[in-house]
Amino acid sequence: MASTPHAAGSTAPGTPGTPKGLVDALTEALERRETKSARRRLTILPQNAIDFSSNDFLSLSTSPAYRNRYLAHVNNTPEFFPFASGGSRLLDGNSAYAEELERFVADFHNAPTALLFNSGFDANVGVLSSIPQPGDLILYDELIHASVHEGMRLSRAGSRVMFDHSCPTSLRAALGEQINNDPKIQSGARNVFIVIESIYSMDGDIAPIKDFVKIVDELLPLGNGHFIVDEAHATGVFGPRGAGVVQEFGVQDRMFIRLATFGKALASHGAMVLCGPETRDYLINYARSLIYTTALGFPFLASIRTSYELLSSGETESLQRRVQSLIGHLHTRLASLQIRQEVMFEVDHFPNSPIFSLRTSQPRELASFCQKAGLIVRAIMPPTIPDGKERVRVCLHAGNTEEEVDTLVRTIQSWLDLVPAKRDANL
Ligand SMILES: Cc1ncc(COP(=O)(O)O)c(C=O)c1O
Structure with a gap:
């Protein structure tokens, strides 16, 4: 027998005693948002x-500078150059072009290495879900991006503690309390990850990164405090030639991970995790949002290359x-x-x-x-x-x-x- 749409649950919405169907539940959820004036809709500019x-x-x-340079990259490819990546980075989706691009971006950001993800969202999910080890602590800013929350939900960290937005006093209090409660943090056996953005997407404010570094260095002198800084809104706009707020403050060597994304000021798509070689290798092995997805194809790699050439030549x-x-x-x-x-x-x-x-x-x-x-x-x-x-x-x-x-x-x-x-x- 042919199945009808919405056959599961109720086929007669409104019939007394009939269990509600999935579509009814979804519709009700949307109506609740509508009542709170919080329903989202797609719009076209x-x-x-x-x-x-x-x-x-x-x-x-x-x-025009971006467009012309991008088209030159595309036109310079040999005949039959593959435009699609063809698979995951770990299978057929890797290329010399992608690896050279990572080196170029890492050099620009004064980072040891860089690892490409398909988006900033994927990068945050990959990093937060895989790097904190069982028992570790994540301290995160209350306004941190949704993608970090998604990563934390998948993480094996022992606890996640929020501190007040961009507030050094609150970070100090939250970290101090966790150190007092957990001798393994004090002894350096457990890692603490401090997750912030350098410039926040909604309020546009810049995080007091140097103050945070001072606090973490003071409270965790054994070096088990690790910063993860999302520079999505800073990339291209802040810092030397657009390299970001962290480089503007000169604290790049103190950051465990920086995230540069390309879908905002860089007119492209994708993101790179800037980190040490061991971390890069670990992510290649454990970040599922990198492993189980088709890698970016040449058109996006070329557009990322284009924007970084413009940044590094000083044209922007x-x-x-x-x-x-x-x-x-x-x-x-x-x-x-x-x-x-x-x-x-x-x-x-x-x-x-x-x-x-x-x-x-x-x-x-x-x-x-x-x-x-x-x-x-x-x-x-x-x-x-x-x-x-x-x-x-x-x-x-x-x-x-x-x-x-x-x-x-x-x-x-x-x-x-x-x-x-x-x-x-x-x-
Ligand atoms: C702070 C921050 N991190 C991560 C992302 C996700 O980056 P992407 O759009 O490349 O997925 C965004 C924006 O969307 C963002 O604002």
Whole structure:
């Protein structure tokens, strides 16, 4: 007999006493999100809209320099050069090109070695799920990315302890308590992993990495404190020639693992774990998100190569400077907004960061008002950020103009001028 869709469980939704089918359960979950205004939807950007949202911070993805260099790489390949990778890195998916790219990226980042993953998500899952050993401790920032949480869920670490976001006092307290409770940490028999981002995706703030290093060196003098730093939002934008915040602070030798990702400022896809040779070899053997997946093919490797050539030749430095100049401009213009007393609106901005948070109780309304004016910004809602931290996220790009920034600020002002009546109804 032919099976009908949704045959398992209930085929007659709403019939009393009938067990609920899977589709009903999924629909209910979506409705719960809808009620909380937290339902996610896929959207397509209108063409010609002004981008104040993507992570293409250097606007490399539309840059002629990037495009021409990339096409030259592609056109320089011999006939029948395989464009697909053909398998996992461990089977047929490896190539001299991939290995040379890893060396190039490792050199650029002043790291002993680099290991390519298909995405930053896969890299974090691979690292966190495999490297902490049974009994080890993971200390993680409360705003750490979802991919780290996925990795930790699979990890064999004995405990995972959260500390307050970017708070040295909280890290000290959390680590101190764990050391007091576990003599094996004190004796150096157990490892402690401190997992942070260098610049946080939602608030755009830079972590106090040097303060963290001091605390860990002081409390764990035997050297069993290991930093894992995700530089997804810093890669290409911060540090010498875009090498990241860790290199800006000069603490790369103190990091156990750094993660550079290529899907944001580098206009590509994939990520590399920057680490020592033993760690690289261990990941090749144990990171399942590397082993059991088809490796990136040549088009992506060539695009990663293209962006790193632009970074290392210094060609992107003018783009970094351009972003910084626009950041200063937007920062000043936002400070001139007229905000009526009764309107909940504030700007959260960390100096030099291309990410701005416009905090309001009506982020969806503000985002939609801007979108109607042809400006792409996004409302960010829980569960992506904690409850009560709703905001509109604004990202600046080298390709934005001062006029576009002025239009954005004028549009926000128009919304602020209109909003009180509507807001009062919600109070
Ligand atoms: C901090 C951080 N880590 C990891 C990732 C995942 O990287 P990818 O998009 O390459 O999977 C992201 C973004 O998506 C991120 O913001």
